[in-house]
Amino acid sequence: MEEKKLGLFSVIATGVGVIVATSCLLSLGQGAGTIGTPFIISMMLACMLNCFATFAMAELNALMPNLTGGLAQYTLACVGPFITILIMVGGYIFGNTIVASVECAMFGNTILEIFPNSPIPAEAYCVGILIILMIVNLKGVDIFAKVQDVVAWGLIASLVILGLIGALGLGNGKIVEQPAVVDGSFSSIINMCGIAFFLFIASEFVIPISKDVRNAKRNIPLGMVLSLAIILVMQSILVIGFKNYTPWADLAASASPHILYGTLLLGNVGKVWMAIVAILAVISSVNSSIAGLAHIAAGMAKIGLLPEFFMKRNKNSVPYISVLIIGGVMFIINVTGLSTTDELSFMILSASVIVMIAYILVHIDVLILRKRLPKAPRNFKVPFGPFIPVIGMAGTAWMIWNIASDNATRFKVYELCLVMFAVLIVYAVPWLKMRKQAFFKPVPVEKVMAMENDKYQEYHRQKS
Numbered sequence: 416m417e418e419k420k421l422g423l424f425s426v427i428a429t430g431v432g433v434i435v436a437t438s439c440l441l442s443l444g445q446g447a448g449t450i451g452t453p454f455i456i457s458m459m460l461a462c463m464l465n466c467f468a469t470f471a472m473a474e475l476n477a478l479m480p481n482l483t484g485g486l487a488q489y490t491l492a493c494v495g496p497f498i499t500i501l502i503m504v505g506g507y508i509f510g511n512t513i514v515a516s517v518e519c520a521m522f523g524n525t526i527l528e529i530f531p532n533s534p535i536p537a538e539a540y541c542v543g544i545l546i547i548l549m550i551v552n553l554k555g556v557d558i559f560a561k562v563q564d565v566v567a568w569g570l571i572a573s574l575v576i577l578g579l580i581g582a583l584g585l586g587n588g589k590i591v592e593q594p595a596v597v598d599g600s601f602s603s604i605i606n607m608c609g610i611a612f613f614l615f616i617a618s619e620f621v622i623p624i625s626k627d628v629r630n631a632k633r634n635i636p637l638g639m640v641l642s643l644a645i646i647l648v649m650q651s652i653l654v655i656g657f658k659n660y661t662p663w664a665d666l667a668a669s670a671s672p673h674i675l676y677g678t679l680l681l682g683n684v685g686k687v688w689m690a691i692v693a694i695l696a697v698i699s700s701v702n703s704s705i706a707g708l709a710h711i712a713a714g715m716a717k718i719g720l721l722p723e724f725f726m727k728r729n730k731n732s733v734p735y736i737s738v739l740i741i742g743g744v745m746f747i748i749n750v751t752g753l754s755t756t757d758e759l760s761f762m763i764l765s766a767s768v769i770v771m772i773a774y775i776l777v778h779i780d781v782l783i784l785r786k787r788l789p790k791a792p793r794n795f796k797v798p799f800g801p802f803i804p805v806i807g808m809a810g811t812a813w814m815i816w817n818i819a820s821d822n823a824t825r826f827k828v829y830e831l832c833l834v835m836f837a838v839l840i841v842y843a844v845p846w847l848k849m850r851k852q853a854f855f856k857p858v859p860v861e862k863v864m865a866m867e868n869d870k871y872q873e874y875h876r877q878k879s
Contacts, residue, residue, distance in 0.1 A: 423634045423641075430621045430642025431571055438517040439614045439650075440693070442763055444672025446610045447654045448663045451597035454611065455651045456604050461611035462647045464814070465618060466640050467807035468774040470797040471781045472619045473636040477795040478784060479860060482867055486619065487715050490776055492863045493783040496720060497843055497854035502776050504720045505839035508708055510769030512741055513762050514616060515704035516748040519545050520759055521671070522697040523749075528674040529690050541749040548702045549742040552709065553735055573692045575649050577677060577685065581656020586680040588660050597663050602817075609818035610760075613767045614650060615643050620707060632794040656680070670759065705745075709737035718858075718866045719850060764818050765831050771811045772832075778804040778811075788860065 446454040475489040482488045487503035522544050523537030580586050618639045628634050653676075657666055660679045669675045677689030713734035716725035729735040748762070781797060781804050797803050819825040847854055 422629055423638055426621055426628060426634050426638025427641050427645070428568060430618055430639055431568070431645060434615060434617050434642060434646055438514065438521050438759070438763065440673040441517075441521060441670070441759060442610045442613045443650055443653060444657070444666045444669060444676070445760060446607045447657050448661075448665070448667025448669075448672070449597065450599070450603045450607055451663055452595045452654055452658055453597075453599045453604050454607055455654055457607040457611040458614060458647055458650060460604075460810070461608050461814070462615055462643050464807055464810045465612070465615040465643055465774075467797075467803050467810075468777060469618045469639040469643070470636060471774075471777045471804060471807065472622060473639065473795045474781055474793060474797050475777065475784070476622045476635070477632070477793040478788070478791055479864055482714065482864070486773060486777055486780075487711075487720060488718055488863050488867075489780045489784075491718055491720070491858050492860045493780045493857055494776075495855040495857050496847055496852050498776070500720055500843040500846070501836055501839050502773055504715050505835060505842075506769045507773045508712060508715075508741070509744075509835060510766045510773065511617070511704060511708055512744050513748065513766035513769070514613075515701050515708075516745045517759055517762050517766070518697050518701045518704070519745060519749050522694065522701075524670045525674060525690055525693050525697070528671045529686070538750055542746060544698065544701070545742060545745055545749065548698070548705055549738060551702065552705050552738050552742075553729065553733055554731055570692045570696050571645065571649055573688065574653060577680060577689065578649065578652035578656045581660050581676070581680050582652055584659055586660055586685070587682060588679045588685075590659050591662055593658065593663060595658055603820065605813070605817045606820040608814045609764055609767050612771065612814055613763050615646065616767070616770055618643060620703075636795055701745075705738060705742055708741050709734050712737040712741065714867070718863060719852070761824065761827065764824070764828050768815055768818055768828055768832055769835070771815050775808050775811050778808045784860075791860075 443454075446457060450457075472486070475486075476482075479489060479492070486507060487499050490499040490503050519541040520537070523540035526540045527533060527537050584590055621635065621639050621642070628638075657663075657672075657676060661672070661676050665675065666672050671693075673689050673693055674686060677685035679685075681688070712721060713726045713728075715721045716723055725737050725740075726734060727736050782801060784791075785801075818828055
């Protein structure tokens, strides 16, 4: 038997690497710029709810390990294919595609911050880096994978150092005299939880490596939680640094608040320092998103939720149609002018709502499988009975309702989500009827796990 070589440090590095990205720095700057240091409270609440979601995912992974279709396979076994297609296939993939698209937009903004007189628009840089990363993925040569952890830890170390310099007033820039609290009301803190939630999305991307982790029962849930805690501490330090060197109003209005902060803190040195780590984070994050979502889509095709062509692989063993479709959606989103601050904020809020709905369903999955399979072996179980899943669902639903401070933005976000679900219904109904699948009949857990096997796919393909 091959020895499992990944320890807790590797799990934390993976979690930090997939979560931290420059779009998070945009959300951090806008949240802090809007209400000041009370945004730290918003982050704490959002982080807590994300921790609850990671507990639920760890329990589901313990019951149904080593699945490639992401959260869809858990949900298929709980509520059937129709809701799974709406929330997990469409919602989860599309939500994370939006996240990666925002990353591309941030790349363009970062380049323009470094070269403000560039005649090339931000959208061109977005599209350029996206095309390069799609080609890299199609060739099956992930040239960034070997430096993923180095980049992630380098980014975290840089942001902590830059945050501490600002928080301790050690920068060579001018200290700004401004109040720490812009708006400390309860409603404002709650309204910022939607933006704060975005700072902690994607901890579940750690789960697929669980089969290679030593003592996965302890290290997977602990690693995910520690990843979130490290990010919370780092971002809280940055908020205090923002208060000392960056006017709140300028921070909230900036399309690249991390570059603004670095410049005001340390001049050109800070600007270049922040730009380098931000660019590396964008490349690493978008590259990982394209590869990860393509393989998740291929895994969803294995369980009959997407057409089989999503599973087709090229000579480099890459699910190339999945790469082209996911990359193509990112391309369309970016060429439509995503790079403005207002559009970036709207897309971040929309992605947050879509992923929040998926996380609520994860809690529901936990409760359903506990009821249906109470004696099934689990090497990890969310503590305190149903308390944490119920609180997780209620808190996440509350964040969805308070996703924006103004009703116009809130209902615009809801409208986009409804349009997406309407499109998915148009796809799901004829697709499930063609396959003669019951819309709301759960698929047995053992069958879902069997469908992961290539021999299962080959047998049923020959049979049909």
